[in-house]
Amino acid sequence: MNTQPRLSTGDISPFKELLLHTCGFQLENERETTLIAGLERRMTLRKAGSPEAYRTLLLQEPDEMHRLVELLTINETYFFREPEQLRLMQQQLIPELLSAHPERPVKILSAGCSTGEEPYSIAMLLREAFGPENGHLFSIVGVDIDTEVLAAAKRGVYGKGSFRGLDQALVKRYFTPEGAGEYRLAESIRSQVQFAQVNLLARDYPPLMHSPDIILYRNVSIYFPGQIQRDIFARLAEALNAGGYLLVSATETIHHNIGVLPLLQKGTLFVYRKVPLPSIEDRRQARRSPPVAAPKAAREPASAAPPRKNPATPRGVRIGAAPQQRREQRPAPPATAQDRSAEQLFDEALERAQQGLLEEALAVLGALPAEDGSGVKFSTLKGAILLELSRFDEAQRVCEQALSCDPLNLESALMLGLIAHQAGDSDEAFRRFREALYVDPACWPAHFYIAEGLAALSETKRARSGFETVLRILETGSIKDHDRKFFPLSFKAEQFLAMCRHKLTLLNGHG
Ligand SMILES: C[S@@+](CC[C@H](N)C(=O)[O-])C[C@H]1O[C@@H](n2cnc3c(N)ncnc32)[C@H](O)[C@@H]1O
Numbered sequence: 049m050n051t052q053p054r055l056s057t058g059d060i061s062p063f064k065e066l067l068l069h070t071c072g073f074q075l076e077n078e079r080e081t082t083l084i085a086g087l088e089r090r091m092t093l094r095k096a097g098s099p100e101a102y103r104t105l106l107l108q109e110p111d112e113m114h115r116l117v118e119l120l121t122i123n124e125t126y127f128f129r130e131p132e133q134l135r136l137m138q139q140q141l142i143p144e145l146l147s148a149h150p151e152r153p154v155k156i157l158s159a160g161c162s163t164g165e166e167p168y169s170i171a172m173l174l175r176e177a178f179g180p181e182n183g184h185l186f187s188i189v190g191v192d193i194d195t196e197v198l199a200a201a202k203r204g205v206y207g208k209g210s211f212r213g214l215d216q217a218l219v220k221r222y223f224t225p226e227g228a229g230e231y232r233l234a235e236s237i238r239s240q241v242q243f244a245q246v247n248l249l250a251r252d253y254p255p256l257m258h259s260p261d262i263i264l265y266r267n268v269s270i271y272f273p274g275q276i277q278r279d280i281f282a283r284l285a286e287a288l289n290a291g292g293y294l295l296v297s298a299t300e301t302i303h304h305n306i307g308v309l310p311l312l313q314k315g316t317l318f319v320y321r322k323v324p325l326p327s328i329e330d331r332r333q334a335r336r337s338p339p340v341a342a343p344k345a346a347r348e349p350a351s352a353a354p355p356r357k358n359p360a361t362p363r364g365v366r367i368g369a370a371p372q373q374r375r376e377q378r379p380a381p382p383a384t385a386q387d388r389s390a391e392q393l394f395d396e397a398l399e400r401a402q403q404g405l406l407e408e409a410l411a412v413l414g415a416l417p418a419e420d421g422s423g424v425k426f427s428t429l430k431g432a433i434l435l436e437l438s439r440f441d442e443a444q445r446v447c448e449q450a451l452s453c454d455p456l457n458l459e460s461a462l463m464l465g466l467i468a469h470q471a472g473d474s475d476e477a478f479r480r481f482r483e484a485l486y487v488d489p490a491c492w493p494a495h496f497y498i499a500e501g502l503a504a505l506s507e508t509k510r511a512r513s514g515f516e517t518v519l520r521i522l523e524t525g526s527i528k529d530h531d532r533k534f535f536p537l538s539f540k541a542e543q544f545l546a547m548c549r550h551k552l553t554l555l556n557g558h559g
Contacts, residue, residue, distance in 0.1 A: 052092045055084050059099045063087060066106070070113070071193060072249045072276040073120055086119035114245075118196040122271060125162040127206075128169050128213035130266065133295055136317055137262060138173045139404065141293050144438050145261045146185060148291060153187045157260035159248055159284060160268030161190030164201025164241065165210050168233060170264075171240040172222055183240055189256055191246035198243050204233035248280045259289045266297040269304070278306055285309050291324035301543075302550040307504045312470055314436065315404075316540055323472040390416055390423070397429060398536065406433050424454045431463050432536045440467050458487045459537055465497060474501050492521045492530065493539045496548065503551065512555045515548045522548075 060075075060083055067073040067083075075083045087102065094112065096102035105112050128134060137156075145154045158167040167190035174186050192198055207230050211219060223231035244256050248268070263284050269277045281294075285308045288294055296304055301318050305311050309320035393416055400409035413430050427450035434443035444467050447460040454460075465480035478501055481494040499514025522530055522545050530541035 052088050053096075053099075055087055055099065060084055060087065062099070062103055063106075066103070067117075067120070068273070068276075070249070071117060071247060072272040072280065074271060074273045074276075075120065079120075082120060086116055089119065090116050114195045118194050121192075121194045121197070123162040123194065123197050125165045125267070126210050126212045126214075127165045127172075128215075129166065130297055131213060132317060133264075133266075133297075133319075134169060134173055136314055136319070137170070137264075137293075137295070138177050140314065140406075140437065141262060141319075142174070142177075142186075145291070153185055154262070155187045155189070155260045155289070156262045157257060157264070158188070158190040159257075159263055159265040161192050161197075161201065161243070162194075163197045163206075163210070164190055164204065164243070165206070166190070166264060166266070167201075167241045167243075168204070168237055169214075171237045172218060175237065175240075176218075180236065183236075186240070188241045189260070190241055190243045191248075191257060192243075193245065193247045195245050198245055201241075201243050202238075204238045205230050206233065248283070249276065253283070253287055257287055260287065261289050261292040263288055263292070263294045265294060266300070269296065269300050274303075277303060278308075281306070282308050285320070285322060288322045290322055292322050294320040294322070296320070302547045305500075305547060305551070310470055310472065312466075313539065315538060318543065321470060323470060390426075394426060394429065397433075401429065401433050401436075401536070406437050409433050410437075424450050424457050424460075427453075428457065428459045429536050431460060435463055435466065440470065443467060456487050458484055458491060459534055461487065462491065462493060462534060462537060465494065469497055469501075474504070477501060490521050491534070492518045492541075492544065493534065493537075495521070496544055499548075499551070503555065508555055512552060515551050515555070518544060518548045519552075 057080065060080065063083060064075050064080075067075060073079075087099070090096075090112070091099075091102045094102065094105060096105055106116065142154055156167075156170055158170070161167050167188050171186075171188055174188075175183065178185060190198075190201060192201075205226050206223075211231075219231065222234045222237055224234070226232045242256060244254060246254060246257060265281075265284055269280065272280065281304050284294060288309075294309060298317075301311070304320065309322055311318050312321050393412055397409045397412035400406075400412060410430065410433055413426060413433075416426065427446050431443050431446040431450065434440075434446060443463060447463045447467075450457050450460040451464070461480050461484040465477050465484060468474075468476035468480055478498060481498045484491045484494040485498075495514050495517045499511045499518065502514060503511035522541050527541045527545075531539065533539075
């Protein structure tokens with residue numbers, strides 16, 4: 049009979065080192081116990097007489113590495129985890145990507161997919177939204193380092209724990225009972241997802257992972273140390289298609305705001321986007337079009353500026369933040385504005401925007417007679433909706449128009465800053481955010497994005513001072529009032545506070 053080897057902390061340090069450098073695993077504290085148990089188990093099974101003999105086996109046999117890795121990964125997952133992100137993808141990002149390149153499928157990669165609940169949730173959502181006949185519009189790939197979870201993913205049979213986030217109607221539609229409290233996922237959904245074993249830290253990614261339009265990299269990086277987090281994020285960003293999105297979980301977001309990809313706000317969520325390079329024709333056009341006249345008042349110091357008229361009553365709402373409603377439950381927007389006042393139409397558009405019915409909100413605004421629809425308040429709402437829909441060119445035109453009517457229109461300056469920021473045009477972004485600060489020196493989103501830009505340029509001292517300013521502003525007064533301040537734009541003060549604190553910790557580490 050085999051006696052199981054007993055390993056000491058000293059015995060395991062070469063394995064910790066090896067697993068950190070090959071897989072990114074940080075096996076400290078309580079995870080050391082998992083490592084010891086895993087090593088003892090594998091050494092017994094492989095009849096390895098010493099830690100050195102087993103280490104040689106590990107280095108020589110990729111399969112043995114897979115067996116050990118299976119014992120060390122944390123595979124916690126379930127269907128429809130963080131559903132707001134999945135809905136954002138279904139309702140905004142995918143339609144936008146489909147119209148940007150209708151000639152090819154949108155490719156979605158679940159990086160660290162575990163037992164498959166994440167990519168399968170996406171397949172179900174897309175089938176719900178686009179119908180079974182449109183499966184060819186999408187290609188979904190799931191990769192993971194752990195071969196055992198991938199085998200379970202391909203099998204597609206799930207127990208109770210996986211259904212925490214899934215509504216019963218979907219369970220009925222897509223699963224059949226398998227006995228012993230388990231359910232089998234329908235073949236129509238399973239066949240939509242391809243799986244592959246991939247180490248995200250590997251130097252080269254296989255073709256299956258090339259050029260995704262959306263990467264979900266959620267709840268994976270939390271287990272990696274800082275440098276490995278940064279390396280993997282940079283590799284995924286490199287693989288991502290231009291114009292594509294990279295989504296990490298809400299708790300991981302700030303840790304990846306390291307200047308590799310710009311962070312965009314979509315309603316209450318943050319996503320990373322790889323900025324598409326403008327075409328040569330676009331660049332020519334941009335050069336041809338005359339620059340918008342700089343607003344006179346915006347050049348004057350803030351103290352000299354007259355008090356700004358708020359473009360709309362602050363009501364603390366977030367465009368696209370409210371739960372989505374099914375389109376068919378809503379009456380169609382009015383075709384004409386005959387029997388409604390401009391105010392009523394504005395309120396109606398706003399209400400639809402708040403419900404996430406952005407196209408309908410635009411249609412309502414479009415029903416305004418030109419003389420009413422040209423008001424700055426309307427343009428600001430329209431600009432915010434277009435921005436939310438990532439229709440950046442149109443949003444830019446609307447905001448420039450609004451600024452030419454009212455040079456003190458703070459929200460338009462902010463939106464133009466955000467548009468330039470997402471396009472990677474840092475000079476223009478700085479200019480627009482500074483304009484916003486002339487109008488309102490307490491405009492904390494402008495301070496934040498300027499500080500971000502300075503940090504990216506390694507202007508550590510000035511960046512630090514910018515983030516400190518944001519903290520000073522946001523730590524005074526109520527968070528809810530800060531949330532509401534730039535209506536109808538939605539900046540979630542709480543998240544900005546957390547990001548500033550994190551940025552300051554990073555910057556303070558760099559002296
Ligand atoms: C906690 S699960 C997350 C599953 C899913 N993304 C979610 O959010 O529910 C983390 C997964 O990342 C995988 N993983 C860890 N390190 C990895 C690496 N270096 N390469 C690929 N996958 C890795 C683990 O095997 C595990 O299945």
